[in-house]
Amino acid sequence: MPPANHPIATARAALRAELRDFYDAYFACLEDQDLERWPGFFTDDALYLVQSAENHGLGLPVGDVFCDSAAMRRDRAAALRTTSVFEPRRLRHFAGTLRLRDDAGDGVIRAEAGYLAVECLVGDAPALFSAGRSIDEIVRGADGLRFRSRRVVYDHTHVRNSLVFPL
Amino acid sequence: MQEPLPAAPRRWPEEGHTRVPSWIYTDPALYRRELDTFFHGPTWNYVGLGCEVPEPGDFKRHWIGERSVVMVRDRGGEVVVLENRCAHRGSPVVWEERGHAKDFTCRYHQWCYSLQGDLVGLPLRRGALGQGGMPADFDPRQHGLTRLRAVTRNGVVWASCSPQAPGFEAYCDTLLPAIDRLFDGRPLRLLGYQRQMLRCNWKMYMENLKDPYHATLLHTFYITFGLWRADNRSRMETGGGGMHGVMVSENTGRRTTAATAQLGRFGHDLTLADMSLVTPIPEFADGRIAGGTLHPSAVIQQQANSLAIRHVIPRGTGATELVWVFFGYADDSEEMTLRRVRHANLVGPAGLVSIDDSEVLRQCQAAAEGYPERVGVIEMGGRDTEPADHMVTENQIRGFYRYYRKAMGL
Numbered sequence: 001m002p003p004a005n006h007p008i009a010t011a012r013a014a015l016r017a018e019l020r021d022f023y024d025a026y027f028a029c030l031e032d033q034d035l036e037r038w039p040g041f042f043t044d045d046a047l048y049l050v051q052s053a054e055n056h057g058l059g060l061p062v063g064d065v066f067c068d069s070a071a072m073r074r075d076r077a078a079a080l081r082t083t084s085v086f087e088p089r090r091l092r093h094f095a096g097t098l099r100l101r102d103d104a105g106d107g108v109i110r111a112e113a114g115y116l117a118v119e120c121l122v123g124d125a126p127a128l129f130s131a132g133r134s135i136d137e138i139v140r141g142a143d144g145l146r147f148r149s150r151r152v153v154y155d156h157t158h159v160r161n162s163l164v165f166p167l
Numbered sequence: 168m169q170e171p172l173p174a175a176p177r178r179w180p181e182e183g184h185t186r187v188p189s190w191i192y193t194d195p196a197l198y199r200r201e202l203d204t205f206f207h208g209p210t211w212n213y214v215g216l217g218c219e220v221p222e223p224g225d226f227k228r229h230w231i232g233e234r235s236v237v238m239v240r241d242r243g244g245e246v247v248v249l250e251n252r253c254a255h256r257g258s259p260v261v262w263e264e265r266g267h268a269k270d271f272t273c274r275y276h277q278w279c280y281s282l283q284g285d286l287v288g289l290p291l292r293r294g295a296l297g298q299g300g301m302p303a304d305f306d307p308r309q310h311g312l313t314r315l316r317a318v319t320r321n322g323v324v325w326a327s328c329s330p331q332a333p334g335f336e337a338y339c340d341t342l343l344p345a346i347d348r349l350f351d352g353r354p355l356r357l358l359g360y361q362r363q364m365l366r367c368n369w370k371m372y373m374e375n376l377k378d379p380y381h382a383t384l385l386h387t388f389y390i391t392f393g394l395w396r397a398d399n400r401s402r403m404e405t406g407g408g409g410m411h412g413v414m415v416s417e418n419t420g421r422r423t424t425a426a427t428a429q430l431g432r433f434g435h436d437l438t439l440a441d442m443s444l445v446t447p448i449p450e451f452a453d454g455r456i457a458g459g460t461l462h463p464s465a466v467i468q469q470q471a472n473s474l475a476i477r478h479v480i481p482r483g484t485g486a487t488e489l490v491w492v493f494f495g496y497a498d499d500s501e502e503m504t505l506r507r508v509r510h511a512n513l514v515g516p517a518g519l520v521s522i523d524d525s526e527v528l529r530q531c532q533a534a535a536e537g538y539p540e541r542v543g544v545i546e547m548g549g550r551d552t553e554p555a556d557h558m559v560t561e562n563q564i565r566g567f568y569r570y571y572r573k574a575m576g577l
Contacts, residue, residue, distance in 0.1 A: 050517065054264070055359040061508050062359025062493045064517040071440035076512070076519065083387035083434060085523040087530065157264075158362035158488065159516035162525040 027093035035077035044070040109138040184569040187543035189535040192368035205463040206232025209332035213465040248317040248326040254310040284312035321350035341406035345457040354497035361491040361515035367532035369481040377412040379558035391434040392445035398426040404554035409570030410462035412563040447471040473510035
């Protein structure tokens with residue numbers, strides 16, 4: 001390990017801090033249930049997939065959510081906003097371990113980030129809704145970082161009733 | 168909420184099968200009787216797909232009712248279904264969801280079973296240093312893993328806990344054509360699982376699949392894009408004396424008719440940036456949508472190009488584990504496979520159609536627990552249980568409860 005004030009260590013610390021800010025901004029958008037802003041965290045042709053560790057481990061393509069374009073993300077956001085029927089809830093996201101993969105020199109930041117989401121329904125005790133990790137590829141554009149691929153792989157086998165808001 | 172002890176045995180409302188008393192969703196004693204009468208009784212239950220265990224020695228664990236079972240491909244290539252319960256003291260023998268084994272050895276006392284469930288080894292059977300051991304007349308052949316009646320039909324594995332169940336084909340009755348239509352002998356390709364823990368009674372979920380009436384009113388996506396709506400030609404009927412449901416309809420795409428005005432959730436302004444989400448690639452020559460419910464545990468799904476078996480696992484009076492097993496065919500093009508994956512967005516725990524159901528059913532279960540003595544009314548389409556050539560009917564629900572009352576002695 002280089003010493004803490006070595007340029008490589010400093011750059012790595014700065015990148016980790018920048019990523020933490022990016023994930024915080026993403027989770028804040030989800031917590032605000034600001035579905036219209038959610039697609040803006042992705043590049044246009046980014047893959048967004050939410051699937052169980054079971055499917056991921058078996059290399060199976062089906063997820064609970066599959067969006068491979070901005071159009072699909074906008075459609076999902078619009079559907080949740082205008083057509084879906086569900087009781088109100090709040091979700092709170094807690095970032096877990098952040099593992100930064102080595103720089104492949106192609107301008108893509110590869111990270112795996114643990115997460116926990118807690119769901120509060122009216123009348124219920126707070127519930128652990130989802131725990132797992134996201135396997136992310138993040139790129140830098142003119143207006144900041146965006147996901148070019150985000151696979152949310154949850155550790156549990158089943159979803160507690162319904163998965164309404166994206167993870 | 169504690170269920171008060173009833174002062175007298177449960178009595179069904181005198182109107183009969185046009186009424187559903189809410190205590191059927193909340194009564195724990197009834198629930199246990201349902202397990203014995205249905206899931207663990209003379210019925211056929213979904214266990215898995217043969218393609219989940221392709222090689223001899225492959226196994227996968229699953230549930231019939233509350234009983235853990237294992238499906239395994241034996242050395243001869245046949246799929247066998249075994250109770251996942253050591254014959255010794257009842258420990259589950261298989262602790263993993265899936266895997267590959269040459270035999271099954273219980274962790275507790277290492278009783279060892281063949282892939283067919285025969286007890287083939289037992290450490291210290293003859294004792295140690297001349298002491299202990301099993302009695303001389305202990306016969307391992309009497310102490311294997313219980314093997315269930317099982318059938319693999321066109322790649323789908325079904326099992327029954329009871330020798331009293333009729334043969335599988337006879338049991339399926341009018342639903343058999345819909346099952347054989349999706350599972351027609353073409354090799355299957357597993358595409359993945361979605362699993363959710365619903366917060367409602369298992370019957371409440373099954374009713375939802377016997378209820379085309381709600382689908383054509385609640386599910387905006389179905390109505391707006393013609394995937395399932397009241398003014399499409401359809402046929403709704405029951406099978407097996409009322410226990411199963413059979414639904415056949417057609418996909419006509421987006422259109423408005425004289426009926427549209429009553430379909431309040433038709434999205435006149437709903438357009439999608441990517442219409443492939445609701446557009447099937449034609450694949451069945453008859454141009455139809457066909458599916459239904461095989462009592463007590465399976466839903467046969469064809470929704471756009473998303474094909475699945477949904478497996479219902481009761482988890483107490485107020486919870487149901489629902490496993491969606493998505494599949495395609497081994498000869499599907501890449502385009503079709505991608506379309507199937509896209510259409511899975513409509514269903515399951517995050518489904519743009521199915522979320523509505525999961526949420527409504529949770530609310531209904533909560534209401535049943537607060538009002539167990541109240542009664543539901545199911546008279547849409549009339550009061551009989553005859554087949555209907557339309558979907559504006561609750562005939563399948565009436566047919567189910569007519570069967571249920573007889574089977575449960577209510």
